[in-house]
Amino acid sequence: MDRPEWITVAPDNKAIFVTLTNNSGRRVTDAANPRVSNLHGHIIKMRETGDSPLATSFTWELFLQAGDPSLSSGGANLVGNINGDTFSSPDGLRIDPQGRMWVQTDHSVPGSSGVPGTTIDQAFGHNAMFYLDQGSKQSKRFLVGPVGCEITGLAYTPDLTTFFVNIQHPTGDWPVADQEPRSSTIVVRRTDNQPVGN
16 A cells, blocks of 8 residues: 555544555555555545444545646646645544544655755645545645644544644744754634634
């Protein structure tokens, strides 16, 4: 598999999702890993027979292929099928109690330093967190991380008014200017104290 990272189960227990972040070294494809040199990764959806954790069989589908239409000159392998804000390398993944899917990214340019200004960085920018509608597969960017970081890890209070998001291995001035960068956890709240994302 192409670097499986996170697994999340839908609140109604009717679906299991797995992020496959990327695999630039893939040379042989199969149904679950359909792209050679898979730079942008994908998400697989599974459903156990009878929606039972005791099931011994399941069905699956290729839920989403990451990528961006602006990279079409590089071939279909780079385009993906995201509707809305595009992203590369899905990593962190969670479905909240309202059934909203949150995807966090960890992309860099294979074989390079990952310095902004490369083709992939121009298409996707910094790593970020996205809301992904499970029905329409419409993607909306929710927050963007600092230079060099991976966005990973999501927790929230039961009333969903406070989100906790991890900023891992940043390389710029984060979180304090003119100091060594440090991994951090940020707190996201609305100014009107309503649930985040509503």
